[in-house]
Amino acid sequence: MRRSEPAIAPQMQVTAGTLPQAPEIAPAPPRWSQLRQILRQPKGMIGLALVLFYAVIALFAPWIATHDPYAQSFIATLQPPSSTHWFGTDELGRDVFSRIVTGARTSLGIGIGGVLVAFVIGVPLGVLSAWRGGKIDFLTMRAVDVMLSFPDIVFALAVVAVLGASTQNVIFAVGLVSVPVFARTARAVTLSTLAEPYIEGSVSLGCSPTRVVLRHVLPNIAGILLTLSSLLFASTLLTASGLGFLGLGTQPPNPEWGTMLGESRSYIRTHPHLATFAGLFLAVSALAFNLLGEALRSVYDPSAPKVQKRGAGAWMNGARGIAQRLSDADAAASAAPVETRNLHVAYLTEDGPLEVVRGVSLRIEAGRTLAIVGESGSGKSTLLRAIATLLPQGRAAISGGSVTVGGQQVERLNTRQIRELRRQKIGVVFQDAASALNPVLTIGDQIGEALRTGSSLSPDEIRSRSIALLEDVNISDPEKRLAMYPHQFSGGMKQRIIIAMALAQDPQVLLADEPTSALDVTIQQQILALLRDMQRKRGMAILLVTHDLGLVARYADDVGVMYAGRIVEAGEVAEVFRAPRHPYTLSLRDSAPSVAAARGLRSLPAIPGEPPNIGKLPDGCAFRPRCGRCDGRSLCAEAVPELRPVGAQTTACHFAEETGA
Amino acid sequence: MTDLTLSGDAITARDLKVHFPVRGGLFSRRVLPPVRAVDGVSFRIPRGSCFAIVGESGSGKSTLARAIVGLLRATEGEVVMDGTDLAALDDAQRRQMRRKVQLVLQDPHASLDPRMTVRATLREALIVHDLCRDRDEQDRRIEEVVRQVGLSISHLDRYPNALSGGQRQRVAIARGVICKPTVLVLDEPVSALDVSVQAQIINLLMDLQKALDLTYVIITHDLSLVGFMADDVGVMYLGRFVEIGPARQVCNHPVHPYTRSLLAAVAGVDPEHEKSRPVEILQGSVPSPVAMPPGCTFHTRCPLARDLGPRLPPGERVTVEGSAIPALCAAEVPEPRQPGAEPVAVTCHFAGSGQPPETAATDAADLQDKGR
Numbered sequence A: 001m002r003r004s005e006p007a008i009a010p011q012m013q014v015t016a017g018t019l020p021q022a023p024e025i026a027p028a029p030p031r032w033s034q035l036r037q038i039l040r041q042p043k044g045m046i047g048l049a050l051v052l053f054y055a056v057i058a059l060f061a062p063w064i065a066t067h068d069p070y071a072q073s074f075i076a077t078l079q080p081p082s083s084t085h086w087f088g089t090d091e092l093g094r095d096v097f098s099r100i101v102t103g104a105r106t107s108l109g110i111g112i113g114g115v116l117v118a119f120v121i122g123v124p125l126g127v128l129s130a131w132r133g134g135k136i137d138f139l140t141m142r143a144v145d146v147m148l149s150f151p152d153i154v155f156a157l158a159v160v161a162v163l164g165a166s167t168q169n170v171i172f173a174v175g176l177v178s179v180p181v182f183a184r185t186a187r188a189v190t191l192s193t194l195a196e197p198y199i200e201g202s203v204s205l206g207c208s209p210t211r212v213v214l215r216h217v218l219p220n221i222a223g224i225l226l227t228l229s230s231l232l233f234a235s236t237l238l239t240a241s242g243l244g245f246l247g248l249g250t251q252p253p254n255p256e257w258g259t260m261l262g263e264s265r266s267y268i269r270t271h272p273h274l275a276t277f278a279g280l281f282l283a284v285s286a287l288a289f290n291l292l293g294e295a296l297r298s299v300y301d302p303s304a305p306k307v308q309k310r311g312a313g314a315w316m317n318g319a320r321g322i323a324q325r326l327s328d329a330d331a332a333a334s335a336a337p338v339e340t341r342n343l344h345v346a347y348l349t350e351d352g353p354l355e356v357v358r359g360v361s362l363r364i365e366a367g368r369t370l371a372i373v374g375e376s377g378s379g380k381s382t383l384l385r386a387i388a389t390l391l392p393q394g395r396a397a398i399s400g401g402s403v404t405v406g407g408q409q410v411e412r413l414n415t416r417q418i419r420e421l422r423r424q425k426i427g428v429v430f431q432d433a434a435s436a437l438n439p440v441l442t443i444g445d446q447i448g449e450a451l452r453t454g455s456s457l458s459p460d461e462i463r464s465r466s467i468a469l470l471e472d473v474n475i476s477d478p479e480k481r482l483a484m485y486p487h488q489f490s491g492g493m494k495q496r497i498i499i500a501m502a503l504a505q506d507p508q509v510l511l512a513d514e515p516t517s518a519l520d521v522t523i524q525q526q527i528l529a530l531l532r533d534m535q536r537k538r539g540m541a542i543l544l545v546t547h548d549l550g551l552v553a554r555y556a557d558d559v560g561v562m563y564a565g566r567i568v569e570a571g572e573v574a575e576v577f578r579a580p581r582h583p584y585t586l587s588l589r590d591s592a593p594s595v596a597a598a599r600g601l602r603s604l605p606a607i608p609g610e611p612p613n614i615g616k617l618p619d620g621c622a623f624r625p626r627c628g629r630c631d632g633r634s635l636c637a638e639a640v641p642e643l644r645p646v647g648a649q650t651t652a653c654h655f656a657e658e659t660g661a
Numbered sequence B: 001m002t003d004l005t006l007s008g009d010a011i012t013a014r015d016l017k018v019h020f021p022v023r024g025g026l027f028s029r030r031v032l033p034p035v036r037a038v039d040g041v042s043f044r045i046p047r048g049s050c051f052a053i054v055g056e057s058g059s060g061k062s063t064l065a066r067a068i069v070g071l072l073r074a075t076e077g078e079v080v081m082d083g084t085d086l087a088a089l090d091d092a093q094r095r096q097m098r099r100k101v102q103l104v105l106q107d108p109h110a111s112l113d114p115r116m117t118v119r120a121t122l123r124e125a126l127i128v129h130d131l132c133r134d135r136d137e138q139d140r141r142i143e144e145v146v147r148q149v150g151l152s153i154s155h156l157d158r159y160p161n162a163l164s165g166g167q168r169q170r171v172a173i174a175r176g177v178i179c180k181p182t183v184l185v186l187d188e189p190v191s192a193l194d195v196s197v198q199a200q201i202i203n204l205l206m207d208l209q210k211a212l213d214l215t216y217v218i219i220t221h222d223l224s225l226v227g228f229m230a231d232d233v234g235v236m237y238l239g240r241f242v243e244i245g246p247a248r249q250v251c252n253h254p255v256h257p258y259t260r261s262l263l264a265a266v267a268g269v270d271p272e273h274e275k276s277r278p279v280e281i282l283q284g285s286v287p288s289p290v291a292m293p294p295g296c297t298f299h300t301r302c303p304l305a306r307d308l309g310p311r312l313p314p315g316e317r318v319t320v321e322g323s324a325i326p327a328l329c330a331a332e333v334p335e336p337r338q339p340g341a342e343p344v345a346v347t348c349h350f351a352g353s354g355q356p357p358e359t360a361a362t363d364a365a366d367l368q369d370k371g372r
């Protein structure tokens, strides 16, 4: 379900075209390679062979059957297998072999129909509840829990009892029984797919929810759902046969394996062949689909056995919902591309809201870069997501203050306006380029999508604009690259493609969350230099979240240092780094290995203590337990220090005028 | 062979090659050249020391790391660990070996199971390596390690998704150290951490190394970390070491043009200095190891070659992608040689032999020494 081992590393890395005759390696067409993967496993081979065997029987039943399956013969009832009647005859003298062959259609049809019903109801339900979260999710999952607490057959019996016995109703009943499993699985895999950065990427482009689901979610969860269908086919078949056996399924004289089993009940002692053959076909068909399902499962889901595990609650944590909930807060429009005022953002956890951004006010002017630095867990990414309007819906919300992007206050916009805002004004670049691109679409498709959303460009225009964008981000040979898939690019190139997509709509604001942390020094510099050039050309405001102070020193104009959800020091980079006033900033600067190495230290001056636990912050200054400057002074424990101008910057420390940490 | 096994080295590699076969399409009959991810490296790592491997991504660092821990088999050459040749082991013995050699992976997103709590992840490591049998003992060890990596006990029952990126990386590191291995191979252990945590982890790693007599192999692209932590360093480009020697020497007085470019990219924390200095960024990225450039593999990007080329008479230079470089660079593979008194081996026809402009070396050394 997730990439679990880097062993699936790309076959080769495509380079910036430094070599004239680098051989092109065509990846094997995905479908065939999957088929091969299935056939490579014994269970896959046997399963597939048996399923094909059944399919042939069902399709060609009229030609395979040796007798008329309905023709009764009272002189030849209950005969044992013989050369004329291979499987013997039943109590009405009908040929059992022909009846089994003819019954294949109904029996398998019920299985397929049932799975279809379950699929058609369960998958949308699961995707919807993963997508929307909140109440819908809660209600659906409770309903699913209730349904799952009944044994399948009991539930199906109840449905058929209400609707009446017929083949259609059986299909509906057994389908309904499997809905919960589908819904739950679809929800789980959707949630994990939504957590992938490339989904966030396309949402940040302003894609509509339907488009995101159809283009990005469904293709990526299809494999697992297919696997599940095949596994459920077996159980559906058995439930249906159970109904048939109880006389509630297909009605006589139509042959169906379950019904045939039921009819053979009275003769089980005297004429066991009746039950044997119907039972055998039934059991083997269930086995066949099960084997195939297992084989599919190991192809699509490396962590297989856990798929249907109960307690999918853990998935909640990974959820990335989409648009953010709106509130009616009030604030004046401003001219700066980005402005937040006393912004608070909370995650909605099981134990109530957890505020991880606790009053951040910042402003980025056009053409300037503000870097946010701080410890992990300090809320940098959450802050960036709040500005990007990408807080996970139903799981996090702005709990106070306001965000204004391009003069529009986001809390006041409706869903459609937010999409417009994202599309026109905001570009987002996340850290993990590898997963920020959809692996099943070409680069051309994805850049095209970034250009297309909300505009009416012709295919030719889109193509030429895409090529221009790739040229802008220094990717050589752009015409050829458009048809290539993400795995054919190196990490640095993927990140540049992401940047190209973020810039597709000429945004006023570029939000970059550790855009280069996963990349090596050379590419880091190339990317940041590229961003700086782009900024100069287009006058964008850039918010750069990073933990690399060297990059801040080289590329940012202003810096905000975050600690436990607040900005504790802010100002121009030159000033803040030259003379940090907050003890945290000071230690941050001095704990860089390069600084320590230059001073000849044997161990790094690390900040002591544990990172703050945002749910249980101390009274007063949050940095107090780790602060070397506080020295037990009571003011630090009594009052939260506010940001105030000290020297050339603003600092939130009661004793900012003192030096030393 | 004998001199290698008898020495006090934790790991020795000799002419190690790891090639990946490339398959054509389903019916393709083309025979494609293999991906030469690691293409002939030799080194020795004394017990208790720290060896760093640096280079851009795609230079083969991770592949080398995997070959060292025995996750990949060497195509040619040998890796000898504590006197045992890894190639001679069967799978069961390899697993045995793995207990002693732990690999901390580069990407904690991919290497942590999203459906396991931190506690379960760490417990699994203990169970897999059959360390603490008793549950209480396991819990004690888990809590100890978790504190060592700077997490709090309250994080133990969280799922990876509810941890921030840095917190996740610490879990991955905790998982590496929980089994008390003798060799720790760290694939970019701190590149995802912020500086203050980096410092803690680096200090922790250094303390652990002393306390447990650990041998480290650190793979990184952060040269400032190398200068601080490593005893020796190998600078890798396209599967080979272009410069290898004592870390201090290599970081303070880099000789090979590739090492010098890497060092130039390291930014210090002095904004005035950083913004005023023009940074010469190496262009492009590492070429595909499927089609290695002929001659010196670095010639397609080498700034030194581009510097020297135009000064040579026309007969001795060639033009590659619009710039003139010495013909020698494109034609002949340079052999490693020792340019000075220090035991540093450099693989370049020109660097350190007196011809290249002397200024560059002092520049880079300067950069290291400055208060950055």
Ligand SMILES: Nc1ncnc2c1ncn2[C@@H]1O[C@H](COP(=O)(O)OP(=O)(O)OP(=O)(O)O)[C@@H](O)[C@H]1O
Residues within 6 Å of the ligand: A317, A318, A347, A349, A354, A356, A374, A375, A376, A377, A378, A379, A380, A381, A382, A383, A395, A614, B161, B162, B163, B164, B165, B166, B167, B194
């Ligand atoms: N879905 C979630 N549910 C509950 N808490 C969360 C969730 N996502 C993040 N958190 C918590 O919110 C806090 C801030 O997380 P955030 O990702 O914004 O940190 P960050 O500063 O970006 O860290 P890093 O540098 O590691 O990326 C952390 O304590 C984290 O554990």
Ligand SMILES: Nc1ncnc2c1ncn2[C@@H]1O[C@H](COP(=O)(O)OP(=O)(O)O)[C@@H](O)[C@H]1O
Residues within 6 Å of the ligand: A007, A009, A010, A011, A012, A013, B020, B035, B036, B037, B055, B056, B057, B058, B059, B060, B061, B062, B063, B064, B288, B289
């Ligand atoms: N399993 C594999 N199959 C084919 N090529 C691979 C495989 N693993 C790595 N490579 C290639 O080998 C080269 C070196 O990769 P890697 O060792 O990951 O480099 P680094 O860690 O320095 O970034 C790259 O070009 C990469 O694409």
Ligand code: SF4
Residues within 6 Å of the ligand: A583, A584, A621, A622, A623, A624, A627, A628, A629, A630, A636, A641, A652, A653, A654, A655, A656
């Ligand atoms: S307010 Fe007190 S505890 Fe907080 S940083 Fe300043 S001196 Fe330290």
Ligand code: SF4
Residues within 6 Å of the ligand: B257, B258, B296, B297, B298, B299, B300, B302, B303, B304, B305, B329, B334, B347, B348, B349, B350, B351
């Ligand atoms: S041999 Fe030539 S191309 Fe290679 S590193 Fe030396 S100068 Fe550069």
Ligand SMILES: [Mg+2]
Residues within 6 Å of the ligand: A380, A381, A382, A513, B164, B165
């Ligand atoms: Mg973050």
Ligand SMILES: [Mg+2]
Residues within 6 Å of the ligand: B057, B058, B061, B062, B106
């Ligand atoms: Mg790597």
